[in-house]
Amino acid sequence: MKITTELFTGLRPTGDLTIANYLGAIKPLVDMQSDFSQISMFVADLHALTDQEPSTVAANRYSIAADYLALGLDKSIANIFVQSAISEPLLRGTYYLSKLISMSELMRTPSLKDKLKDPEHPEKANVMLANYPILMAADILMQGSITVPVGDDQASHLEVARLLARRFNKKFGEVFVEPKGQTLKALRIMSLTGSGKMSKSKPNGAILLSEAPESAAKKIKRAETAEEGKMNPVLESHFTIAHAFANDSQTVQLAGIRKRHMDGEKVMGEFKQLLAVLVAEFLADYQAKRAVVDADPAGLTKYIERGNQLAFSNAQAVLTEMERAMKIQSS
Numbered sequence: 001m002k003i004t005t006e007l008f009t010g011l012r013p014t015g016d017l018t019i020a021n022y023l024g025a026i027k028p029l030v031d032m033q034s035d036f037s038q039i040s041m042f043v044a045d046l047h048a049l050t051d052q053e054p055s056t057v058a059a060n061r062y063s064i065a066a067d068y069l070a071l072g073l074d075k076s077i078a079n080i081f082v083q084s085a086i087s088e089p090l091l092r093g094t095y096y097l098s099k100l101i102s103m104s105e106l107m108r109t110p111s112l113k114d115k116l117k118d119p120e121h122p123e124k125a126n127v128m129l130a131n132y133p134i135l136m137a138a139d140i141l142m143q144g145s146i147t148v149p150v151g152d153d154q155a156s157h158l159e160v161a162r163l164l165a166r167r168f169n170k171k172f173g174e175v176f177v178e179p180k181g182q183t184l185k186a187l188r189i190m191s192l193t194g195s196g197k198m199s200k201s202k203p204n205g206a207i208l209l210s211e212a213p214e215s216a217a218k219k220i221k222r223a224e225t226a227e228e229g230k231m232n233p234v235l236e237s238h239f240t241i242a243h244a245f246a247n248d249s250q251t252v253q254l255a256g257i258r259k260r261h262m263d264g265e266k267v268m269g270e271f272k273q274l275l276a277v278l279v280a281e282f283l284a285d286y287q288a289k290r291a292v293v294d295a296d297p298a299g300l301t302k303y304i305e306r307g308n309q310l311a312f313s314n315a316q317a318v319l320t321e322m323e324r325a326m327k328i329q330s331s
Helices: 019-035 054-070 083-098 103-107 110-116 132-141 155-172 213-221 233-245 248-262 268-294 297-326
Strands: 005-011 039-043 078-082 145-150 180-183
Touching (some): 019 145, 019 233, 039 054, 054 268, 054 297, 083 132, 155 180, 233 268, 248 268
Parallel strands (some): 005 039, 005 145, 039 078, 145 180
């Protein structure tokens, strides 16, 4: 019997999340979870080591899991595990898969090419980064993943996993499920200052989930918008944030503000006031729920350890099948 996981995804433990992280990656997952009876998520602490300090990664392993639970992940259908907790079978499987892809093929992976060419951070172009797509393939394949939600920047990694599954199955026999992708709607949430994407590395233009609603309101009040009668990517992004948190009546209100703005009225003050209210309500709700999760650290640890045990068992079972198919004597 093949090991299978209905929906599989990962999360990097990189510290404080922003509104952009929530809208781009977490909310879509929470919205789709009712379509599945089983979800598996892993805290990608080994992946995070490619560009993060080990101490930072270790400090955020459980924090990111707490965030997802506070933001609506259903514990009754979702398991969360830590990648390094299953490192023994996972890294062994990664090593075997490495034989099935060439360096030139890896270097053609679009997201990898972009990261290797980052002139501002040459120190991050390490060998660990080059191995990233193969390790991600092992993450997916060794949990028997059927569906993997992907954004534009992750689609190429899923294709590597699919390629390796096909090559292994063809060469050694049917072991792997060939995963399929579920495309996430691309959202480009801009910095409030208008300078690129919203990122915690540029705090003046970012709304952190952990910050006080009053602080977020001040940032929104100073946010860049657009001249009357004009729309630009920054203002479009602000409207995207507002609509994500608006109820039906507020959605109608936002539509009216947008129309009046395009008609040339000065309504940006009114818009910012409404946006600040919507964001403040969301932050207050999230922070209250996160406090509940934080109040039971033993419960969170037990939940993740249960996920670790299940994921380890899955990976070990798949590794055994790999080695049997390859005719390798398992120690």
